[in-house]
Amino acid sequence: MADLEIASASTADLLLMRDWAESEGWNPGEGDRFAFAVADPRGFLIGRHRGTPVACISAVRYGAGFGFIGFYIAHPSVRGQGYGIQLWRAGMAALDGRLVGLDGVVEQQDNYRKSGFRPAWTNLRYEGVPVPGDPSLPAGVELVDAREVPFERLAAYDRRFFPEPRDAFLAAWTGLPGRTAYVALRDGAVEGFGVIRPGVTADRIGPLYAADQRIAVALLHRLASAAAGRPVSVDAPDVNPAALALMAGAGLTPVFETARMYTGDTPTLDFPNLYGVTSLELG
Template identity: 65%
Template sequence: MTGFEITGASAADMEMIRGWADEEGWNPGDTDRFAFAVADPEGFLVGRLDGEPVACVSAVRYGEGFGFIGFYIALPAFRGQGYGIRLWHAAMERLDGRLIGLDGVVEQQDNYRRSGFRRAWNNVRHEGVPQGAGEDAGAGVDVVDAAALPFGQLAAYDRRFFPEARDAFLSAWTALPGRTALAAVRGGRIEGIGVIRPCSGASRIGPLYAATPGVAATLLRRLAEHAPGGLVSVDVPDANPHGIALFEGLGMVPTFETARMYTGPAPEVELAGIYGVTSLELG
């Protein structure tokens, strides 16, 4: 394996890797890479063979005790030659001592189990144009621009659904160009948050948090107004007993599935309020 080295990702690498993910059919957001840089500036690793990039992985640190692995890709011509596994070990070493999460595609889940990961739930991507009247948020709920709320209130709400505080990341994720972030508010209290971002395929919504299915449906419809043709996709955890039923009732169809896996016990978050995870690459 002469000539193989692992380096941090440059800005040009980040753009290239986004293209690799598109080729894998993952449909990441057009500007997600900028939120990566805010979350953990050194969280992307690239494997280079004789100077040329052949593999990548993200190993993003959150707070003091959590990390998330994503964007684990080796170019097809270089698979099965040991480059990817060396990069994997480097990512795991970077997150050593933390609870580590990832979203594993079906064909890789056995490999992740051998590395100590265990399934917590499945995330099922639902795609389509939300149809029908369905449930709504009910009386007294206002849907507002999330930027109009005190950021501390927004961050405290996000913390209920994520293992660590991630204020800097959240600030970038909700405000990057081309995105819309909405909050459902009742009596001054946040009852839901949703963010939509442009992608090369269907616009992605994530996170989507809500106190009730009606609040989730209301946010989903309002966010879909910002998508070309209303076409959106949401990665829905099946651990939320109301999530899958809500999206199926709105005429959206499952198109892709991963397993959320952790190296230890799943973190204690309010799963019943998660109708869409932030992203399969960032957790």
């Protein structure tokens, strides 16, 4: 294991990491890597054994005090040989001194607890084609293309749901080709926000924020219409029971779960208005 070389991931490496994530059944969104790279260009690490990539991790820094671990994968051909733990240690070292979050799959949660992470809530991935519903909005609320909303308003709204500013990432996440993003406005104030992007097995919706369930339903159906009949998936947090009720009411089925875990106290976020997390890889 002494000859494992750990370095920042190249563009080609990011494509490989996406492929590995797809092989694990995580269904990363198309083009996500471009927003990920903008978030923290040095935050993606690849481990090579004799020149061959064998393991990866992302350790993305936000602001001065927060970091997020994702893409923690060792290739199946080398599992159990210690390469993955070397990437883990390198990623955690890069985030030393920060509050660190991650979304842990069920089989790894005990290992994360041993590394000092504590569960905060469960994200349930709901998937399917939404059944017809009542997408009507409350009086005075309209849905507009997110690109038409002054970015500072959108960024300020996102800060209610994330521990640190992430403006560069948010701009890329919303504006990449192939994505559809809507904002719910009432008298110019943001009361909801959602993005859908293409995925492999289902188009991914995230984030999904809303001031109430009617706005969330309207956003879900408007975003799902961009999928043109394909299945969609949403990672809904059980810390907001209304989110789970909305997904079940839309006819979506839970297919996958992770635990949001932190190394310290759970950040104070706007849980009642959080209907779908942005990304299991970057928070």
